[in-house]
Amino acid sequence: MAVSILDRLRSLFGRDQACPAPAVPGVHDTEELRRVLWRERCRSDRNGHGFTLLVFGDRSGDPVRSLGRLVEVLQTRVRGTDEMGWLDARRLAVLLPETSYRGAETLAQDVEAAFVGEDTAPECSVCCYPTDAGKFADVFGEPHPATRPGRREPPDEPPAGGGTPPRRRRSEVPILPGEPQEVEALFSRAMPPWKRLVDVALAGGALLMLSPIFLLIAIGIKLDSRGPVIFRQKRAGRGGRPFDFYKFRSMVIDAEARKAELLDQNETEGPIFKMERDPRITRMGRLLRKTSLDELPQLWNVLRGDMSLVGPRPPTFDEVEQYDSWQRRRLEVDGGITGLWQVSGRSTIKWPEFVRLDLRYIESRSLWNDLKILTRTLPAVLSGKGAK
Numbered sequence: 358m359a360v361s362i363l364d365r366l367r368s369l370f371g372r373d374q375a376c377p378a379p380a381v382p383g384v385h386d387t388e389e390l391r392r393v394l395w396r397e398r399c400r401s402d403r404n405g406h407g408f409t410l411l412v413f414g415d416r417s418g419d420p421v422r423s424l425g426r427l428v429e430v431l432q433t434r435v436r437g438t439d440e441m442g443w444l445d446a447r448r449l450a451v452l453l454p455e456t457s458y459r460g461a462e463t464l465a466q467d468v469e470a471a472f473v474g475e476d477t478a479p480e481c482s483v484c485c486y487p488t489d490a491g492k493f494a495d496v497f498g499e500p501h502p503a504t505r506p507g508r509r510e511p512p513d514e515p516p517a518g519g520g521t522p523p524r525r526r527r528s529e530v531p532i533l534p535g536e537p538q539e540v541e542a543l544f545s546r547a548m549p550p551w552k553r554l555v556d557v558a559l560a561g562g563a564l565l566m567l568s569p570i571f572l573l574i575a576i577g578i579k580l581d582s583r584g585p586v587i588f589r590q591k592r593a594g595r596g597g598r599p600f601d602f603y604k605f606r607s608m609v610i611d612a613e614a615r616k617a618e619l620l621d622q623n624e625t626e627g628p629i630f631k632m633e634r635d636p637r638i639t640r641m642g643r644l645l646r647k648t649s650l651d652e653l654p655q656l657w658n659v660l661r662g663d664m665s666l667v668g669p670r671p672p673t674f675d676e677v678e679q680y681d682s683w684q685r686r687r688l689e690v691d692g693g694i695t696g697l698w699q700v701s702g703r704s705t706i707k708w709p710e711f712v713r714l715d716l717r718y719i720e721s722r723s724l725w726n727d728l729k730i731l732t733r734t735l736p737a738v739l740s741g742k743g744a745k
Contacts, residue, residue, distance in 0.1 A: 410451065608638055
């Protein structure tokens, strides 16, 4: 078996580093692993039981020896309910159902012990699901280590007669870097080429045609209130990746600081904050929001590749912190300027249905569906229904 695994890996890396991972008995290929992960996440969302994922990668510079040896070690240590598979040609993952971070760390340390004295020890990180610290503690009955700065070894017990405690046998470089990672990034779905092509063509053309309107809006904002023309905010993109989100400023410059005192007047459910008569909105801002003209600078986000024309609205990070685990599926794809929510009533839709519309879009994403949403967007904007 060992020779077979090494031979497959040698043929893989000898041909092309970008080719798919080799077929190894008991190890899923990349596509099958993603299906297994998706099924386990759905099960976790339904029954409330979390899971962890150990992700191993080569750091020795010799992936043939490192990953070949790793597969041998893991095949003698994983449980019957665990799943192994290739994330890509250089990373191997182990899915541990209903296992806490501490349990995953134990397995990683066991693997590390098998590499003592060898120069092929892999690196390893832990992905936890769900990632919310409070909910993770509820699921596993122990605190989630997401905020700890790094992995700390428990102190060795001193010998009974005093003196220097013996050192445990460990490899030179700890196999775990310490901080657990978010598993949501592994479920992100790359933007199809047709979608990117449509985005670049339409967003680029719209920026050129609408440039006179941009200028008029900028003048109106400056005449109406002091502050910058463009409002910039960190938002969560595909897989939770942060990016700078742009809008025409529609509020007073200290709007974010004043938000806390208005939270008890929120007129919508869930983590999103909406008020019909928000006192922070300027006169020009009310016009911009009513007509959705404040969203036009996001065409630049689309051109940059931060967003798409069609997709779930990119959330703020404080909103993401309030998501239930199933609601984080909104982050699987690139956010959009418009979407099913935009053409179905906007702020009149309650939060759970808001999320379900996004998930429905994600599962049925196609060129035809995007074109239908885009053609329905202008009538929805002109009607002003649900705009706040």
